[in-house]
Amino acid sequence: MDDDTALASYRSDLPGPLGWIDTGIARLEAFLLAAGVLLMAANTIANVVGRYGFGMSIQSTEEVNRILIILITFAGISYAARHGRHIRMSAIFDMLPGPGRKALMITIALVTAGFMFVLAWYSWGYLATTFSRGRILPSLQIPLWWTLVWVPAGFFMTGLQYTLTAIKNLLEKDIYLSTNVLEGYSDDSDQEV
Template structure:
């Protein structure tokens, strides 16, 4: 069982998670680099050559959504999301762990609800067969990262909640 995201050892089932984490991080880094390159080319083409690519702005917007949700998923895994834990840190140890488990479980439930409703929107967009204005890609493709990464975020919140709870119970 995985008790901590940061200390995964490459044995058994954990190799799969290490591989997934690595692919996710590499994908995020390259996606951010592509987004920066797109922005740079757009600025150069607009101000130096007085020509603007309309599809660059749309692609940048879709990549930005992908980066935001992917980064949020990694943030849950690494514990780098901001928290308001002033009251929790001043609680006695058994209550501190219970409240953290509860809040992580609540956050997981929220993201599963968002994933469900955004999946319904993706299916609706697929049924409408609409395409994006300049790239002409199906709009459901643009909306697809939202439910996918919300499921990842929800799973990671659940694992964080119960892995830390189990870690507290083991001597």
């Protein structure tokens, strides 16, 4: 994949500021997921080499991997929403005519966005509570709340993604599962446009 193709996959076709937001979220998701997976692999490999090669484990490996799992999970829910990869129960949706499917997709996207924003709000409250308690991780000696920052951020980014999906469906004549994935079935596992 050349640089133009890689950059094009991060460009939104939504108009104006909505496109900028969509593109920014896509780049942030890609960076967080790639960095999280690579760091977790490097951390795990270093620990295995240390344990079996030198007879000493890295003390904070489990804590670092726990932090990275939280990061990957909550950046991943936004990424999955962007690529239309969340589980869908589509029996009723598939039976509806085009306008009904479009209205249902907009409703689903808006309701899901609402739930994601509510979860972001509650997880922000949990983060604030954790911050006020002043707990620290035993091995890394960093505040526990630092590890939880990704939870409200991931829910918020997912809520934005579903909101942008609803807007995309309001602006376009086709039905979109996300801002760049058309509704429908194909033999390809990747249906991006």
